[in-house]
Amino acid sequence: MAETKLVHSPLLTYASMLTLLSFTPPFVILMWYTNVHADGSILKTFNYLRENGLQGLINIWPKPTAIAGKLIICYALFEAALQLLLPGKRVEGPISPTGHRPVYKANGMQAYAVTLITYISLWWFGIFNPAIVYDHLGEIFSTLIFGSLIFCFFLYIKGHVAPSSTDSGSSGNIIVDFYWGMELYPRIGKHFDIKVFTNCRFGMMSWAVLAVTYCIKQHEEYGRVSDSMLVNTILMLVYVTKFFWWEAGYWNTMDIAHDRAGFYICWGCLVWVPSIYTSPGMYLVKQPVHLGLQLALYILVAGLLCIYINYDCDRQRQEFRRTNGKCTVWGKTPSKIVATYTTTSGEKKTSLLLTSGWWGLARHFHYVPEILAAFFWSVPALFNHFIPYFYVVFLMILLFDRAKRDDDRCKAKYGKYWKLYCEKVPYRIIPGIY
Ligand code: NDP
Numbered sequence: 551m552a553e554t555k556l557v558h559s560p561l562l563t564y565a566s567m568l569t570l571l572s573f574t575p576p577f578v579i580l581m582w583y584t585n586v587h588a589d590g591s592i593l594k595t596f597n598y599l600r601e602n603g604l605q606g607l608i609n610i611w612p613k614p615t616a617i618a619g620k621l622i623i624c625y626a627l628f629e630a631a632l633q634l635l636l637p638g639k640r641v642e643g644p645i646s647p648t649g650h651r652p653v654y655k656a657n658g659m660q661a662y663a664v665t666l667i668t669y670i671s672l673w674w675f676g677i678f679n680p681a682i683v684y685d686h687l688g689e690i691f692s693t694l695i696f697g698s699l700i701f702c703f704f705l706y707i708k709g710h711v712a713p714s715s716t717d718s719g720s721s722g723n724i725i726v727d728f729y730w731g732m733e734l735y736p737r738i739g740k741h742f743d744i745k746v747f748t749n750c751r752f753g754m755m756s757w758a759v760l761a762v763t764y765c766i767k768q769h770e771e772y773g774r775v776s777d778s779m780l781v782n783t784i785l786m787l788v789y790v791t792k793f794f795w796w797e798a799g800y801w802n803t804m805d806i807a808h809d810r811a812g813f814y815i816c817w818g819c820l821v822w823v824p825s826i827y828t829s830p831g832m833y834l835v836k837q838p839v840h841l842g843l844q845l846a847l848y849i850l851v852a853g854l855l856c857i858y859i860n861y862d863c864d865r866q867r868q869e870f871r872r873t874n875g876k877c878t879v880w881g882k883t884p885s886k887i888v889a890t891y892t893t894t895s896g897e898k899k900t901s902l903l904l905t906s907g908w909w910g911l912a913r914h915f916h917y918v919p920e921i922l923a924a925f926f927w928s929v930p931a932l933f934n935h936f937i938p939y940f941y942v943v944f945l946m947i948l949l950f951d952r953a954k955r956d957d958d959r960c961k962a963k964y965g966k967y968w969k970l971y972c973e974k975v976p977y978r979i980i981p982g983i984y
Contacts, residue, residue: 567729571813575695576607578825581940582688583610585832590935614693618686622693625759628668629751632661634742641798643735644807647894648716652735654743658750658797662790665755666762673766683760684767684835691825698820702728702813705744709733709811718810731812745811750797753819757827758790764831768838776838777846778930782831785853785927792861799868804956830928830938839932846930853926856919863908863916870904879907887974889967903967905974912977914953921946953978 580595587610588594599606638657645651672678683690709718709732717734720727736744761783769775793800800806809815841849869877875886887903908915924942931938957978961968978984 564725567725571725571729574817574822575699576611578691578695578821579607579611579688581825581829581937582691582832584937585829586687586836590833590837590931590937592935592937612688612692614696615686615689618689618693619697621683621686621690622697625756626752629661629665629755630742630747632664633657633747633751636660636664639798641801643801645893645899646715646717646734646807649893649895649897650715650717650735652715652743652801654746654798654801655741656798658794661751662755662758662794666758669759669762679766679770680763681767681770683763687832691821694821694824698817699813701820702817705731705733705736705811705816708736727812729813731810731815734807734810736811745806745815746801748811748816749805749819750794750800753823754790754793756824758787760824760828761786761790761831764828764835768835771835772838776834777841777843778839778932779831779834781841781846781850781853781930782834782927784850785857785923786828786831788854789857789923789927792857796861796864799864802868802871804952804959808959826941826944829941830931833931833935833938837931837934839930839934841930841932849926849929853923856923856926859908859919860916860923863919866907867904867909870907870909871902875902875904879904882906885910887967887971889964889971891963891965891967901964903964903971905971910975911981912979913957913971913975914949914979915981917949917953917979921949950979 584595636657638655641654641656643652706728714737715735765783885906889901924945928938
């Protein structure tokens with residue numbers, strides 16, 4: 551069995567785990583409350599909490615309700631059915647540390663198209679009004695918070711009693727096992743991949759579904775959709791479309807190939823993605839801003855460019871690995887390092903590290919356009935309030951931490967070859983600066 555290794559010092563690890571476990575659920579509720587009931591003003595929410603204390607938080611915390619439960623279950627079952635039933639190419643994931651290679655059905659783009667077409671058709675033909683989702687958003691988040699915690703307990707128990715593959719193991723500490731997870735590739739039966747469901751088909755899909763919901767709600771509320779909302783929605787939808795277009799590539803990334811199924815990844819994708827990632831749109835529903843055509847277009851084009859560069863970074867790395875380095879990068883033969891490493895089962899393997907193109911600028915340059923894209927779909931809110939920018943700030947912290955975690959992991963995996971890569975490409979994220 552593989553063991554979970556801690557990346558940071560034990561003190562920092564435990565402190566950050568306990569902080570996130572206890573503060574993220576109320577934060578989700580406060581984010582919703584501030585955007586929907588406090589005019590997007592953190593100060594208003596803060597003053598309310600200062601006057602009413604913990605009881606104030608309990609008062610605004612919506613109870614999970616039957617309607618919220620029904621909406622979540624219908625959505626989850628619909629997405630699970632699409633994941634299982636829609637056709638798709640057979641795709642192999644990367645070899646795991648224990649030498650296991652997961653196999654997937656790549657039908658994400660089809661599921662994405664079916665979901666959005668179904669959702670918009672239900673609204674268009676008057677069968678279901680998405681504004682209902684916005685009206686019950688607090689209850690939905692509350693139900694998701696508790697439901698997903700139960701789901702993570704299920705993952706913890708499954709990891710102990712019925713792991714799906716050899717890529718599973720315990721750190722010997724219950725909090726670490728619950729927080730970081732035990733299984734890398736948990737499945738129900740042979741085909742239903744739980745992380746594909748939580749991360750992609752529930753989490754990322756909910757981002758697009760809620761972006762559309764916010765637009766429709768604003769239209770219902772004001773009789774029109776503001777240009778700020780349009781720019782925000784278009785950019786978020788292009789980003790999520792890019793994600794599903796490239797979903798099989800996502801199965802090679804840290805989230806899937808290295809982070810196990812626990813609170814951090816699964817609760818994050820089931821609750822944090824729908825509530826926090828969509829928050830700039832949630833803010834705009836009741837605080838519409840008029841940008842004017844020119845400014846709206848500038849922001850839109852800048853955002854599209856960043857999403858494209860981020861996509862191209864991922865594409866370049868994947869194409870390079872897929873063709874075993876026999877491709878061109880920015881019109882030239884790529885420069886590379888041939889790195890060998892040993893799996894936990896003692897097998898010797900070889901990997902290629904790209905040292906030109908985007909990957910020659912900095913070791914995680916792709917995070918720069920990712921952060922900038924998030925800035926561009928938040929900035930249509932202009933600068934009346936801080937809350938629409940919370941996601942960008944959070945993303946910066948997440949990605950700077952992720953870059954460190956990834957560097958440490960790669961250093962342990964590739965040893966002297968990683969050192970060589972760091973000498974060739976000395977900057978971690980921002981060329982010339984960091
Ligand atoms: P990736 O997993 O795509 O890239 C890192 C991995 O690539 C490393 O672990 C290593 O894996 C391999 N690698 C590292 N350097 C090289 C190189 N020079 N050449 C070839 N392979 C290399 O990174 P992420 O998962 O962090 O990001 C994937 C995408 O997801 C990005 O677009 C990112 O912006 C986005 N993202 C978005 C987040 C959000 O919340 N919005 C959060 C995280 C990511 P190996 O062991 O195979 O060598």
